Amino acid sequence: xxxxxxxxxxxxxxxxxxxxxxxxxxxxxxxxxxxxxxxxxxxxxxxxxxxxxxxxxxxxxxxxxxxxxxxxxxxxxxxxxxxxxxxxxxxxxxxxxxxxxxxxxxxxxxxxxxxxxxxxxxxxxxxxxxxxxxxxxxxxxxxxxxxxxxxxxxxxxxxxxxxxxxxxxxxxxxxxxxxxxxxxxxxxxxxxxxxxxxxxxxxxxxxxxxxxxxxxxxxxxxxxxxxxxxxxxxxxxxxxxxxxxxxxxxxxxxxxxxxxxxxxxxxxxxxxxxxxxxxxxxxxxxxxxxx
Amino acid sequence: xxxxxxxxxxxxxxxxxxxxxxxxxxxxxxxxxxxxxxxxxxxxxxxxxxxxxxxxxxxxxxxxxxxxxxxxxxxxxxxxxxxxxxxxxxxxxxxxxxxxxxxxxxxxxxxxxxxxxxxxxxxxxxxxxxxxxxxxxxxxxxxxxxxxxxxxxxxxxxxxxxxxxxxxxxxxxxxxxxxxxxxxxxxxxxxxxxxxxxxxxxxxxxxxxxxxxxxxxxxxxxxxxxxxxxxxxxxxxxxxxxxxxxxxxxxxxxxxxxxxxxxxxxxxxxxxxxxxxxxxxxxxxxxxxxx
Numbered sequence: 001x002x003x004x005x006x007x008x009x010x011x012x013x014x015x016x017x018x019x020x021x022x023x024x025x026x027x028x029x030x031x032x033x034x035x036x037x038x039x040x041x042x043x044x045x046x047x048x049x050x051x052x053x054x055x056x057x058x059x060x061x062x063x064x065x066x067x068x069x070x071x072x073x074x075x076x077x078x079x080x081x082x083x084x085x086x087x088x089x090x091x092x093x094x095x096x097x098x099x100x101x102x103x104x105x106x107x108x109x110x111x112x113x114x115x116x117x118x119x120x121x122x123x124x125x126x127x128x129x130x131x132x133x134x135x136x137x138x139x140x141x142x143x144x145x146x147x148x149x150x151x152x153x154x155x156x157x158x159x160x161x162x163x164x165x166x167x168x169x170x171x172x173x174x175x176x177x178x179x180x181x182x183x184x185x186x187x188x189x190x191x192x193x194x195x196x197x198x199x200x201x202x203x204x205x206x207x208x209x210x211x212x213x214x215x216x217x218x219x220x221x222x223x224x225x226x227x228x229x230x231x232x233x234x235x236x237x238x239x240x241x242x243x244x245x246x247x248x249x250x251x252x253x254x255x256x257x258x259x260x261x262x263x264x265x266x267x268x269x270x271x272x273x274x275x276x277x278x279x280x281x282x283x284x285x286x287x288x289x290x291x
Numbered sequence: 292x293x294x295x296x297x298x299x300x301x302x303x304x305x306x307x308x309x310x311x312x313x314x315x316x317x318x319x320x321x322x323x324x325x326x327x328x329x330x331x332x333x334x335x336x337x338x339x340x341x342x343x344x345x346x347x348x349x350x351x352x353x354x355x356x357x358x359x360x361x362x363x364x365x366x367x368x369x370x371x372x373x374x375x376x377x378x379x380x381x382x383x384x385x386x387x388x389x390x391x392x393x394x395x396x397x398x399x400x401x402x403x404x405x406x407x408x409x410x411x412x413x414x415x416x417x418x419x420x421x422x423x424x425x426x427x428x429x430x431x432x433x434x435x436x437x438x439x440x441x442x443x444x445x446x447x448x449x450x451x452x453x454x455x456x457x458x459x460x461x462x463x464x465x466x467x468x469x470x471x472x473x474x475x476x477x478x479x480x481x482x483x484x485x486x487x488x489x490x491x492x493x494x495x496x497x498x499x500x501x502x503x504x505x506x507x508x509x510x511x512x513x514x515x516x517x518x519x520x521x522x523x524x525x526x527x528x529x530x531x532x533x534x535x536x537x538x539x540x541x542x543x544x545x546x547x548x549x550x551x552x553x554x555x556x557x558x559x560x561x562x563x564x565x566x567x568x569x570x571x572x573x574x575x576x577x578x579x580x581x582x
Contacts, residue, residue, distance in 0.1 A: 119415075120412050120415035120416055120419060120421070121411050121412055121415055122415070123414075123415040123418050123419065124410075124411035124412055124413070124414040124415030124416075124418070125411055125415075127414050127415070127418060127456065127460050127461075127464075128411060128414065128456055130411070154483050155483055155484070155485040156485075157485075157490075163467055163469075165418065165419055169418050169464070169467070170418075172479075173418075173460070176454055176460075176479055176481075178454075183481075183483040184483075185478065185479070185480050185481070185483070185484040185485070185490065186478065186479050187476065187477065187478040187479075188463075188467055188476070188477050188478075189476050190467075190474075190476070192445055192446055192474040192475075192476070193446070193476040194446040194447075194448075194476070199448075199476065
């Protein structure tokens with residue numbers, strides 16, 4: 001069993017981006033990070049993104065509207081960034097306050113600057129295999145992990161657990177694409193699936209993204225499977241200071257011995273998302289500036 | 292074995308639309324049918340659409356630019372229709388002459404009038420389960436056939452043969468949706484799939500859309516399967532006046548006895564596409580006018 005080191009892969013990508021951005025003459029790519037209010041998780045996520053941008057040499061603009069901002073005002077703020085030629089990528093940190101329609105806000109971001117990949121057009125482009133779009137960071141990170149771990153999906157049966165808009169569906173569409181490394185046969189399972197173990201046991205590559213702690217057990221996989229565990233769940237654990245531990249959607253102790261390769265939680269897919277956001281920002285810069 | 296009668300289902304939909312459109316006061320929904328040049332198949336398709344629109348009581352505008360039209364001129368023509376409040380839906384008949392970028396033309400059609408469902412935004416909306424979009428006519432027709440034949444996909448294993456943008460991918464996304472009638476577990480197979488019969492034999496519902504005559508044989512299905520045959524292939528047949536016969540992607544004589552329900556070719560999915568185009572046009576009218 002090979003443990004896939006998501007931190008190492010993410011660091012490799014950051015180093016590559018740093019070299020790439022270092023070679024850019026003149027204005028550097030710029031990401032606008034919009035955080036509404038002071039949600040502690042959002043504060044921490046935005047800090048991470050800011051830090052990663054700085055490390056790579058990207059410009060970042062941190063925009064911190066108060067939690068009381070109206071949807072109209074937030075739209076106006078986003079429109080300003082959409083029209084600002086100095087901004088290449090825009091990230092609006094989720095979650096937004098309840099009085100704001102999150103989906104409408106994500107759609108307000110210009111598709112050309114939607115480095116989070118949540119815009120309808122960019123999801124459509126994933127389905128169309130149109131490389132001018134932006135792939136959402138988690139599914140993009142999963143494909144990078146697979147590619148950089150030497151897993152070619154061609155002819156493989158890829159089983160995706162979960163049909164969410166930000167992981168399950170886009171990663172299924174990516175695994176299905178005709179491009180090198182993809183070409184998988186893809187099955188998407190979810191809460192309404194019958195005989196789930198019978199299906200997951202067929203997986204050559206299993207992508208678990210249902211958000212249920214340690215849901216995938218040893219009887220649900222076949223020996224030699226490659227497992228990408230996208231879940232990040234908190235499980236009560238009195239032996240920890242925090243009172244909980246983080247676990248994936250896979251019961252790691254019993255499943256990992258059967259796997260040929262597996263991502264741990266934490267340290268698997270998680271670290272990839274920020275790296276992919278930065279990669280999308282550099283791509284947005286190149287597409288918009290033509291450099 | 293029950294033979295699914297696509298002509299009857301399409302006629303039912305046309306009758307429903309006729310009643311619906313008859314009840315609309317004032318301006319009726321209007322579809323613009325754009326046919327470039329005199330390709331004989333296109334001439335026949337556009338005629339069918341015109342006839343169906345007339346039967347339902349829809350207005351139609353037939354626009355027949357010459358084969359020599361430039362892409363810029365065609366764009367200008369489409370822009371005019373996009374901006375015309377009297378036009379609800381726009382269909383640009385495929386195929387277009389080779390000097391024109393077909394995908395670019397489809398994308399030029401406003402998403403709000405894209406009754407063919409080929410626009411990137413509308414494909415994204417299928418993935419997002421956003422009901423304000425338009426589903427391409429063939430996958431939409433497949434879902435109607437299933438629904439009106441009493442096939443609920445919930446908990447069923449739906450195997451889609453083919454990953455095309457106009458059938459395989461959208462129908463997979465539709466079968467996967469959370470709405471009533473859908474909720475299927477979906478597998479998408481294609482030319483790079485290994486052990487295809489082993490997968491198709493698991494199908495409770497098999498949707499064949501690969502464009503290979505009589506590709507699905509009896510050893511590839513399990514008894515009781517529901518089969519939707521999307522293929523329309525010409526096979527040489529000296530006993531026919533035309534020199535060929537039409538056949539689907541399924542070897543009907545040997546497979547149909549195993550199926551619980553099956554669509555024939557012709558007379559299955561084919562007749563549905565025009566009906567769904569008309570249904571999309573009425574939807575476009577309602578969304579745009581608010582009536």
